[in-house]
Amino acid sequence: MQKKERLEKLLSNLGYGARKDVTYWIRSGWVTVQGEKAKSGAQKVLASEVMLEGKPLDHPNGLTIAYHKPLNTVCSRKEEGRLIYADFPERWLGRKPAISSVGRLDKNTSGLLILTDNGQLNHKITSPKKHISRTYHVELAEALKGDEGLKFSSGTLMLDSEDSPCLPAELTVTGEKTAVIVLHEGRYHQVRRMFGAVGNHVISLQRTHIGALSLASLNLQAGEYQSIEADALLQRIHGENI
Numbered sequence: 001m002q003k004k005e006r007l008e009k010l011l012s013n014l015g016y017g018a019r020k021d022v023t024y025w026i027r028s029g030w031v032t033v034q035g036e037k038a039k040s041g042a043q044k045v046l047a048s049e050v051m052l053e054g055k056p057l058d059h060p061n062g063l064t065i066a067y068h069k070p071l072n073t074v075c076s077r078k079e080e081g082r083l084i085y086a087d088f089p090e091r092w093l094g095r096k097p098a099i100s101s102v103g104r105l106d107k108n109t110s111g112l113l114i115l116t117d118n119g120q121l122n123h124k125i126t127s128p129k130k131h132i133s134r135t136y137h138v139e140l141a142e143a144l145k146g147d148e149g150l151k152f153s154s155g156t157l158m159l160d161s162e163d164s165p166c167l168p169a170e171l172t173v174t175g176e177k178t179a180v181i182v183l184h185e186g187r188y189h190q191v192r193r194m195f196g197a198v199g200n201h202v203i204s205l206q207r208t209h210i211g212a213l214s215l216a217s218l219n220l221q222a223g224e225y226q227s228i229e230a231d232a233l234l235q236r237i238h239g240e241n242i
Helices: 006-013 020-027 091-096 119-126 146-155 191-198 232-237
Strands: 029-031 050-052 064-069 109-116 132-141 170-173 180-182 200-210 225-227
Touching: 006 020, 006 029, 006 050, 020 029, 064 232, 109 119, 119 232, 132 191, 146 170, 180 191, 191 200
Parallel strands: 109 200
Antiparallel strands: 029 050, 064 109, 064 225, 132 180, 132 200, 170 180
């Protein structure tokens, strides 16, 4: 349910600009509330009532997107390289609460990534208790030996520096050096480390699914994104009809 808030705070939190900018826009007559020129930044308004330069506000009730992360982009501002945020409108980077990725894909991994400013949604997708799988297409440096699927599904595979085995994972071989793997947990560089543990090396990795939500169903090219309502996203992740 929407609640009224100060006009200047609303526009600032949506990333439009600082409060001094909002004051200038109001004085210039660029902001309207229910079709009338806004009176002041202190005016209490509903987001749905406000227009800036004749346009409704951008995602005033929260922002969640599905994104096709390209190769050679990074999710963390602490890493070197081109940030994924360069693919989004600059205004989104000023939103409060901030938009952030739901989990991460490393620089050399492409594929499906969710970003949101909704902390509860983030938790619902990342919490191990929710049992949401991740599916990856893998290309390997060496031919598969044939026993990898059994080792991955056993629940006994240990990774370097870990003190507990990986949860069982499903492997489907699609070629001499290609496969699809479904994980049910999210350890650091897990797919690469799992194949390393069986004597192979991943040369290409793409996440194709989060739960039942597939990159193919979204029809997104690398660097493209699509906004989705949080509830609808969860339904698609859980494979429910909407």
